[in-house]
Amino acid sequence: MLPFCFEWVWDLGHVLFIGGLLFAPIGILGAGLTYCAVKAAYETINDSGESHH
Amino acid sequence: MSEIENKAENGSTESAGECTSGDTKDDKGLGLGVIFFIVAFVVCFLSGTLLFPKLLYSKKEQPFNFDHELHVSEAGDCDACHSVREDGSFTGIPKLAVCLDCHAEDPLGETEDEVVFVEEYVNKEKEVPWLVYARQPDCVFFSHAAHTTNTDCKVCHGPIGESNSSRVYEENRLTGYSRDIWGKNIFGIKKHSWDRMKMDDCAECHKKETGHQGYCFQCHK
Amino acid sequence: MKQEHNKAHKFGMVIDLDKCTGCGSCMVSCMSENNVPFKDDESDKKKSITWMRVYKLTNGKSFPDTEIVYMPRPCQHCGGKGDHGHSPCVSVCPATATDYGYDTGIVSQIYTRCFGCRYCMGACPYHARYFNWWDPKWPEGMEKYLSPDVSPRMRGIVEKCSFCYHRYQAARDQAYAEGDKDNIPEENYQTACTTACPAGAIVFGDLNNPEHKVHQIVKPDPHPDPRNKHVVGKSRNPKVFRLLERLGTNTKVYYLSDREWVRKQGDNYLEGEWDKIKNHHGDTSHG
Amino acid sequence: MDSALIPEGAKRCSFPKFYMGIAVVGAVVLWGLLAWGLIYWKGLNQTNMNDYYGFALWIWADLAVIAVGGGAFFTGLLKYIFKIDELKNIINFAVIIGFICYSSALLILAIDIGQPLRGWFIFWHANVHSMLTEVAFCLSFYFAVLTIEFIPNILENRQANKVSFFHHLAHNMHGIMVIFAATGAALSFFHQGSLGGVAGVMFGRPFSFREHLNIWPYTFFLFTWSAAAFWPCFTLLVTKITETITGKKLVGDKTVHLLSKIAGWMITSYIIAKIIDTIYWATVTAPSLGFKWTHFYSNNALYGKWMLFTELILCGVLPGVLLIMKSTRENSKLRLLAIILGVIGVCLNRWVMVLQVMAVPVMPFDTWALYIPSWQEMATTILPVAYGIILIALTYRYLPVFPQEQELNYPVEEEAVDEPVVAPAAEPVAATE
Structure with missing residues (x-):
């Protein structure tokens, strides 16, 4: 449920519940994974010539 | 603990070189990757915006063209043909009998459509199988009586009374519903109040006009 | 929402169990009015759909003293604890496929929204909710008799009595057409079971409207029950009771009977509790 | 044949032998898939559920696997956040068990709903008052967390780890695992609780209804607590089974004793709370409703007082006491008895909170409703078990799951690890049945 749809209500329940249990996990997990993947891609490219001791 | 984690904590002690696949520093690969990404994006974007609607909606023509503007000028406002019955129910698109109040067995105008109308339907006493742009799904209850008292037809139906020709009717191949009630804009951007007839649109107006979006049963059956 | 509260209706029902003969007209009329489909095998009553179901109650005594009562049970349209609209089923539905109409007091069920998790059925102690275990089917030619005002239901979803809401929609339409949208005469909105009952055992109307017959019979208490703050709208008529009232479901279907044993069947009582309560039944202070 | 995939130095049974075993379990999976197909094609009429029994075997299985699968969350919590380092020896396996349990739970939910294509409504049209919404949210995201925790282990496969990108990815994911673990901990706490809340909030059902602490019924806390108490039992039980089948010692005694001790204290404290809750419910809540x-x-x-006794005393107090006392805890037979009783106890609790709730009549003139699951229901409930066995077998064979395997089984050979070992014929049957 997005905050733009008519079923959304700006009350504590929706903000805490949807925000905390839907958007926050998506955000944290998504950002975490992206960070890992991007860093890994970067390291892979940089790795090619030199080894990282 | 896993092997890798050990490494993470102790600092990398062994050569990582043996683990890598690339042999030389290769920026060309990166460049190709970027190009591939851009091309893939463009292909997906175009097929999503141009091809997908064509696949999803089938186009259907009305039985013959209907000139709303002409009828408004000849017969009067919307409610000359579309009206609310005594019990509050809505007549919808007029039945042949209503047309025959003005039309007769001889064509009234000189258009081909008039000929089709008279020959195919009036003379054969057949109802015209109009395709209804605004038909809602079966589960929706809509009271015209409750809205027409304080809302202009245009708000939801647009300036249809000023049109000279019947648009192509687009039908969603999956649901069988008219595209008008979902919206023409593929991105869901709405410019006019009549751009689409989705539940969000009903709720938006209800919230504004009555202070509450309404309970499910107000519009569902 | 607040302003709607003031002029809100609260549609309810009172069923006179002493008049009910158990003929089943209410069940039949309900099924045909509401497009309830047929099953190949209707003998398994735990799998067949009857929004209005008639239960058989007995006083448990042997032959000369045996008494039997038939109790029609539609959806009770619970108002939930304190009558705040959190009925057992509405509060648990994960997808808001059922809501409480604060303007009518009617609990809705939206078939196209329901995805069939059946949590509401577990939450309902009245077994008023039914699941579509099969695709709906009508005998050849019978689809032509379906009501266009009620949408048929698909397999895999829950359905239940709606107090014939489509009749309320029609009555409102008419009121709009007549120019007085706030005035819906009592006789313009009656459920199918009410109109079909040959004994006149079912009375339907607005519990909030003192001019309606249902209000006059039930005399609902506007204050919470002093013995149980969750219970609101208890009847001040000593012969009227509700099903499982003390759970705090605050149903809008009331039952009427002269017989004490019938009234006692309406709820669960610990040993000796009934004798203390029965004399006070229905007279909670404000009467 | 597949020796290139097997972790370096590990001894595994021969390729045909392994895949014969997999094929046997695979047949069970196919049977389950057939039932699943039937249910999707013909609908839930394939089950023996009815309008009285809206929740049945599946929901029990769902609650049970989630309860016993709580290990991944608590091991993660204890290891990454409370820094109990000893648990590193079991964390991979706990994550795999958790992954199996949660994917099974999601699979069961997907079968259980009447209109599977509308399953997404629970996210898109969420009702924030419903416990089931919370369950769905946390379950899905927690499953995502488990997948994330599982991925590095998969990438440690000998061949996968040779790919530079995968190697770095696994490394980076380990680096920030504490963030994922913390997210998982929060999600897991809420959904274990909300599963308890599912029954606890049904105020029309006096058997399951519990008084509330603010918006949470007591069952909310009891479920979280019981999952936290009983997961070591299940983790240990599965470890024991795996050890028996592979004929190897896979987890050191120190770790096993630590887990047992955690279980003992958690079970005992849980069961005290549960008994208090039961007494309060029996003497205050239920009588107030008549x-x-x-x-x-x-x-x-079916549902007699024996059930209450079995759940609380036989499978609650007894395993609790057995695992608290050092002498019984460190006796492998008694420990095994205790963990089996513990697993039965928590599953029985979930059974009671789903099926007995539906069976009890509430209206005075109503009757008990008992039901027997159809074969389709049983097949789809056994499906996750078979799938779990296959996944454990595959991970054991191809991934470095148990860090202690080498030192516990081949202490002398430790120097010669890089010698590729093809399983000799005399090797015990590796994880299949």
Whole structure:
């Protein structure tokens, strides 16, 4: 449920519940994974010539 | 603990070189990757915006063209043909009998459509199988009586009374519903109040006009 | 929402169990009015759909003293604890496929929204909710008799009595057409079971409207029950009771009977509790 | 044949032998898939559920696997956040068990709903008051967390780890695992609780209804607590089974004793809370709604007082006490008895909170409703078990799951690890049945 749809209500329940249990996990997990993947891609490219001791 | 984690904590002690696949520093690969990404994006974007609607909606023509503007000028406002019955129910698109109040067995105008109308339907006493742009799904209850008292037809139906020709009717191949009630804009951007007839649109107006979006049963059956 | 509260209706029902003969007209009329489909095998009553179901109650005594009562049970349209609209089923539905109409007091069920998790059925102690275990089917030619005002239901979803809401929609339409949208005469909105009952055992109307017959019979208490703050709208008529009232479901279907044993069947009582309560039944202070 | 995939130095049974075993379990999976297909094609009429029994075997299985699968969350919590380092020896396996349990739970939910294509409504049209919404949210995201925790282990496969990108990815994911673990901990706490809340909030059902602490019924806390108490039992039980089948010692005694000790204290404290809750419910809540507690345990063929006794005393107090006392905890037979009783206890609790709730009549003139699951229901419930066995077998064979395997089984050979070992014929049967 997005905050733009008519079923959304700006009350504590929706903000805490949807925000905390839907958007926050998506955000944290998504950002975490992206960070890992991007860093890994970067390291892979940089790795090619030199080894990282 | 896993092997890798050990490494993470102790600092990398062994050569990582043996683990890598690339042999030389290769920026060309990166460049190709970027190009591939851009091309893939463009292909997906175009097929999503141009091809997908064509696949999803089938186009259907009305039985013959209907000139709303002409009828408004000849017969009067919307409610000359579309009206609310005594019990509050809505007549919808007029039945042949209503047309025959003005039309007769001889064509009234000189258009081909008039000929089709008279020959195919009036003379054969057949109802015209109009395709209804605004038909809602079966589960929706809509009271015209409750809205027409304080809302202009245009708000939801647009300036249809000023049109000279019947648009192509687009039908969603999956649901069988008219595209008008979902919206023409593929991105869901709405410019006019009549751009689409989705539940969000009903709720938006209800919230504004009555202070509450309404309970499910107000519009569902 | 607040302003709607003031002029809100609260549609309810009172069923006179002493008049009910158990003929089943209410069940039949309900099924045909509401497009309830047929099953190949209707003998398994735990799998067949009857929004209005008639239960058989007995006083448990042997032959000369045996008494039997038939109790029609539609959806009770619970108002939930304190009558705040959190009925057992509405509060648990994960997808808001059922809501409480604060303007009518009617609990809705939206078939196209329901995805069939059946949590509401577990939450309902009245077994008023039914699941579509099969695709709906009508005998050849019978689809032509379906009501266009009620949408048929698909397999895999829950359905239940709606107090014939489509009749309320029609009555409102008419009121709009007549120019007085706030005035819906009592006789313009009656459920199918009410109109079909040959004994006149079912009375339907607005519990909030003192001019309606249902209000006059039930005399609902506007204050919470002093013995149980969750219970609101208890009847001040000593012969009227509700099903499982003390759970705090605050149903809008009331039952009427002269017989004490019938009234006692309406709820669960610990040993000796009934004798203390029965004399006070229905007279909670404000009467 | 597949020796290139097997972790370096590990001894595994021969390729045909392994895949014969997999094929046997695979047949069970196919049977389950057939039932699943039937249910999707023909609908839920393939089950023996009815309008009285809206929740049945599946929901029990769902609650049970989630309860016993709590290990991944608590091991993660204890290891990454409370820094109990000893648990590193079991964390991979706990994550795999958790992954199996949660994917099974999601699979069961997907079968259980009447209109599977509308399953996404629970996210898109969420009702924030419903416990089931919370369950769905946390379950899905927690499953995502488990997948994330599982991925590095998969990438440690000998061949996968040779790919530079995968190697770095696994490394980076380990680096920030504490963030994922913390997210998982929060999600897991809420959904274990909300599963308890599912029954606890049904105020029309006096058997399951519990008084609330603010918006949470007591069952909310009891479920979280019981999952936290009983997961070591299940983790240890599966480890024991795996060890028996592979004929190897896979987890050191120190770790096993630590887990048992955690279980002992958690079970004991949980069962005290549960007994208090039961007494309060039996003497205050139920009577206030007009019910004597014996009403819920009489006049039917299955649910007697024995059930209450078994759940609370036999499979609650007894394993708790057995695992608290050092002498019984470190006796492998008694420990095994205790963990089996513990697993039965928590599963029985979930059974009671789903099926007995539906079976008890509430209206005075209503009757008990008992039901027997159809074969389709049983097949789809066994499906996750078979799938779990296959996944454990595959991970054991191809991934470095147990860090202690080498030192516990081949202490002398430790120097010669890089010698590729093809399983000799005399090798015990590796994880299949």
